[in-house]
Amino acid sequence: MMTGEKMTMVDGTLVTPDRPVIPFIEGDGTGPDIWRAAKRVIDAAVAKAYQGSKEIVWKEVLAGEKAFNQTGEWLPQATLDTIEQYLIAIKGPLTTPIGGGIRSLNVALRQELDLYVCLRPVRYFNGVPSPVKHPEKTDMVIFRENTEDIYAGIEFAAGTKEADTLIAYLKETFGVSNIRFPETSGIGIKPISKDGTERLVRSAIQYALDNQRTSVTLVHKGNIMKYTEGAFKQWGYDLAEKEFGDAVFTWQQYDQIKAEQGVEAADAQQAEALASGKILVKDAIADIFLQQILTRPDEFDVIATMNLNGDYISDALAAQVGGIGIAPGANINYVTGHAIFEATHGTAPKYANLDKVNPSSVILSGTLMLTHIGWQEAADLITKAIERTIENKTVTYDFARLLDGATEVSCSGFADLVIENMDELLK
Numbered sequence: 001m002m003t004g005e006k007m008t009m010v011d012g013t014l015v016t017p018d019r020p021v022i023p024f025i026e027g028d029g030t031g032p033d034i035w036r037a038a039k040r041v042i043d044a045a046v047a048k049a050y051q052g053s054k055e056i057v058w059k060e061v062l063a064g065e066k067a068f069n070q071t072g073e074w075l076p077q078a079t080l081d082t083i084e085q086y087l088i089a090i091k092g093p094l095t096t097p098i099g100g101g102i103r104s105l106n107v108a109l110r111q112e113l114d115l116y117v118c119l120r121p122v123r124y125f126n127g128v129p130s131p132v133k134h135p136e137k138t139d140m141v142i143f144r145e146n147t148e149d150i151y152a153g154i155e156f157a158a159g160t161k162e163a164d165t166l167i168a169y170l171k172e173t174f175g176v177s178n179i180r181f182p183e184t185s186g187i188g189i190k191p192i193s194k195d196g197t198e199r200l201v202r203s204a205i206q207y208a209l210d211n212q213r214t215s216v217t218l219v220h221k222g223n224i225m226k227y228t229e230g231a232f233k234q235w236g237y238d239l240a241e242k243e244f245g246d247a248v249f250t251w252q253q254y255d256q257i258k259a260e261q262g263v264e265a266a267d268a269q270q271a272e273a274l275a276s277g278k279i280l281v282k283d284a285i286a287d288i289f290l291q292q293i294l295t296r297p298d299e300f301d302v303i304a305t306m307n308l309n310g311d312y313i314s315d316a317l318a319a320q321v322g323g324i325g326i327a328p329g330a331n332i333n334y335v336t337g338h339a340i341f342e343a344t345h346g347t348a349p350k351y352a353n354l355d356k357v358n359p360s361s362v363i364l365s366g367t368l369m370l371t372h373i374g375w376q377e378a379a380d381l382i383t384k385a386i387e388r389t390i391e392n393k394t395v396t397y398d399f400a401r402l403l404d405g406a407t408e409v410s411c412s413g414f415a416d417l418v419i420e421n422m423d424e425l426l427k
């Protein structure tokens with residue numbers, strides 16, 4: 001049996017041995033198909049980039065249907081303990097039933113390991129069919145808060161003792177009178193904290209600085225949800241100015257200069273700040289943001305937002321660059337070093353075990369993982385090989401159905417071609 005070593009965090013820096021042990025969760029539905037394909041591509045890229053001097057030692061951990069069938073538990077403690085111990089993991093999608101049954105295992109993993117950033121980069125790959133005229137103008141990186149919001153799962157079904165008690169408490173103690181149908185209302189709670197906002201916005205701005213990005217947009221519905229989403233915006237601006245000082249220029253500063261010195265002075269100071277390379281920290285209300293990412297996507301760069309907005313925005317932006325088949329993601333705690341890499345999409349159950357769907361989202365989540373552990377050469381090799389495979393119009397069904405002259409290949413067939421194209425690139 002192959003032996004490997006644990007990844008470690010030393011003085012805030014991730015240390016990667018040459019043979020790191022990385023736990024993986026296969027996933028439900030199409031998970032096994034796409035995971036098998038992605039694993040082969042990741043292994044091939046590492047082998048080719050480092051000629052055998054580095055290798056990932058995979059360690060399977062169970063979650064979802066496979067875990068339930070084998071252990072009677074959906075998310076065994078042993079899985080959490082193993083990821084906790086080995087720091088980094090990668091997973092296929094896991095099923096969440098609608099309206100009842102178990103709560104999301106995907107969300108549980110993020111909460112249990114306190115993976116507070118959901119990082120979802122959205123970029124265009126040349127040749128991918130897209131519903132917009134200029135998909136290449138979409139190049140954004142979503143920082144979605146991953147532990148709070150309505151997504152925390154604090155909700156009570158209509159007609160239960162808990163819902164009735166909460167509704168009565170709201171009415172009697174706070175004088176709440178606008179629950180339209182109190183007898184038949186379910187109740188959900190939306191916690192948004194200063195701590196949670198600050199660590200998310202801090203990570204987004206730091207990312208923008210480290211990756212030569214130009215702006216960070218705080219996306220919120222703060223006009224309506226004032227003390228949750230509105231507070232997110234306020235805490236975000238305050239954090240930017242307090243912790244990043246001269247490295248940023250905010251719209252809050254712009255408004256202040258405008259109020260004190262007029263619009264021309266504000267425009268001039270903003271122009272000067274941006275010309276000197278400062279990051280612009282701005283905000284957008286979520287509804288107009290969803291219009292503007294379509295009408296003027298080049299005005300947005302890094303996006304910082306709360307959990308539910310981030311969920312919607314991820315799929316909307318993925319569509320602009322060709323769909324969910326090519327949308328990678330990572331759940332990260334930058335302080336402890338824990339991270340779980342996973343596609344943006346779900347289990348697509350109707351395609352399970354057909355060897356059909358696009359494995360790119362999990363493969364590209366693998367490149368995020370390789371970048372995260374410092375193996376950039378292997379990550380770049382995969383990205384270039386995917387670019388070439390798509391340019392050759394050898395694509396899975398999702399792209400083939402929209403692309404004239406395309407050759408449709410299977411999930412595993414796409415992985416084969418990506419691996420072949422790595423060899424071509426290395427010639």
Ligand SMILES: NC(=O)C1=CN([C@@H]2O[C@H](COP(=O)(O)OP(=O)(O)OC[C@H]3O[C@@H](n4cnc5c(N)ncnc54)[C@H](OP(=O)(O)O)[C@@H]3O)[C@@H](O)[C@H]2O)C=CC1
Nearest residue numbers: 093094095096097106324325344345346347348357358398
């Ligand atoms: N992080 C996770 O593990 C996530 C889990 N889920 C869970 O997944 C389950 C199914 O969710 P659902 O809402 O149907 O969303 P899915 O993302 O699973 O699928 C929706 C549609 O997206 C397209 N699609 C998804 N994956 C691929 C792929 N790899 N290649 C090409 N096209 C793809 C398919 O479109 P088409 O029909 O047009 O071919 C599919 O029917 C639910 O239980 C949900 O809770 C959902 C999101 C994230």
Ligand SMILES: O=C(O)CCC(=O)C(=O)O
Nearest residue numbers: 095096104106107311344
């Ligand atoms: O956990 C789930 O089932 C859905 C989660 C989701 O859609 C997401 O995180 O993007």
Ligand SMILES: [Mg+2]
Nearest residue numbers: 311314315344
């Ligand atoms: Mg989603």
